[in-house]
Amino acid sequence: MFSSNKIKSVDFYRKIPRDLTEASLSGAGLSIIAALAMMFLFGMELNDYMKVSTSTSVVVDKSTDGEFLRIEFNISFPALSCEFASVDVSDVLGTNRLNITKTIRKFSIDAFLNPTGSEFHPGPLPKDIKHGDEVDEGHGEGCVSLTSDNFDRYAHQYPVMAVNFYAPWCYWSNRLKPSWEKAAIIMRERYDPEFDGRIIMGKVDCTQEGDLCRRNHIQGYPSIRIFRKGSDVREDHGHHDHESYYGDRDTESLVKTMESLVAPVPLESHKLALEDKSDNKTDSIKRPAPLTGGCRIEGFVRVKKVPGNLVVSARSGAHSFDASQMNMSHVVSHFSFGHKISPKVLKEVKRVTPYLGGSIDRLNGQSYFSRHGDAHANVTIEHYLQVVKTEVITRRPSGGEYKLVEEYEYTAHSSWVQSIYIPVAKFHFELSPMQVLVTENPKSFSHFLTNVCAIIGGIFTVAGILDSLLHNAVRMAKKVELGKNF
Incomplete structure (x- = not known):
């Protein structure tokens, strides 16, 4: 067993009796400055420890x-x-x-980038559009040539108006032309515009009628649009619901589609029924035309x-x-x-x-x-x-x-x-x-503690050295002053 005296012999911090110590004004000032410096540097070290460090x-x-x-x-x-x-x-x-x-x-x-409707759905379309084998024999035109001057007049006159917007230089327009003309002749014979008046087929040359084509948002040729007079024609100043046709382009398919469009239109009133109750497959090759x-x-x-x-x-x-x-x-x-x-x-x-x-x-x-x-x-x-x-x-x-x-x-x-x-x-x-x-x-907590101890110990030591130097300087000055007096 070690005695208490032997344990005390390893004391690093031996105490000086208070009666033997002397407080000074300069020491108090340095102590306050040292305490403030310790708190400031501790705060800086704590902030650095809490801050995320990346490489x-x-x-x-x-x-x-x-x-x-x-x-x-x-x-x-x-x-x-x-x-x-x-x-x-x-x-x-x-x-x-x-x-x-x-x-x-x-x-x-x-x-102006404002939405004009719900999501656009392309819908199921034929993979390969069928074209007719007809050759343009110059047998006459069955469809009406539409311009900016007569387009609205025809649209308001007929419950159904099918229009081919084309360009003369377009390969696909030229392939459609004979089938479209032949189908128009057949529809004119079956539904005479003067006695029946339910449908008319027309065409628009977009190289000549650029404004009319832009007004209908035509960007590809040929674009087949179907204009159908709605039930709200009078209230909406002749508004027409119109669709785009993406089906086959041979004469038989075109005639069949036109027949399906005429079927729900009453002959005596020339008004489009509110609902098309006919069961036909042409709906899958039509969809609403873009409004913008x-x-x-x-x-x-x-x-x-x-x-x-x-x-x-x-x-x-x-x-x-x-x-x-x-x-x-x-x-x-x-x-x-x-x-x-x-x-x-x-x-x-x-x-x-x-x-x-x-x-x-x-x-x-x-x-x-x-x-x-x-x-x-x-x-x-x-x-x-x-x-x-x-x-x-x-x-x-x-x-x-x-x-x-x-x-x-x-x-x-x-x-x-x-x-x-x-x-x-x-x-x-x-x-x-x-x-x-x-x-x-990551930052080590032990490293943080080491830095804190270094800050406290370093400032305490430096402050002690400064206090000692200052105290000795003051004492020397007093001795010199007393020597001069004697």
């Missing part, structure tokens, strides 16, 4: 999220009809997917992680397009790579890396317009996107690493390219082979 490095991309990348977008085209709007994807490996519809939604909009010429396209596509293109264009297997009339101006509401970050994860991301907080989407909110009718018309708008992946690695409370998020950021450069081909909106993307790795660096 950023650039490494080779070793993605673990698969070989496909998700691209989400919301783009408005004020001059591209949903009727022909197509989203295509291609890449350098040979992938070429046309007119993606499964993950894409379309909404008709006007020139714009389209908002939103959704996502999955692409391979190689250089590729996402292209929005006007596409149809049985229509032609006038490149000089196409305008691919658009407004990008949203365009991003990868999956959206949940609010919970986003909060944690902001804690670790405040500058991220969601990817930097350079195209969001940007407008790209080509002025129609001048040197900027008939242009393809291209966007070149350089995509870089960022991974954020955080630390679990129990220890160990945890991949918090995989995020994609990109830079964008846009250009307007004039071309003789049908203009498109092209988003060319290329992923960097490198990725940015942001790692949260």
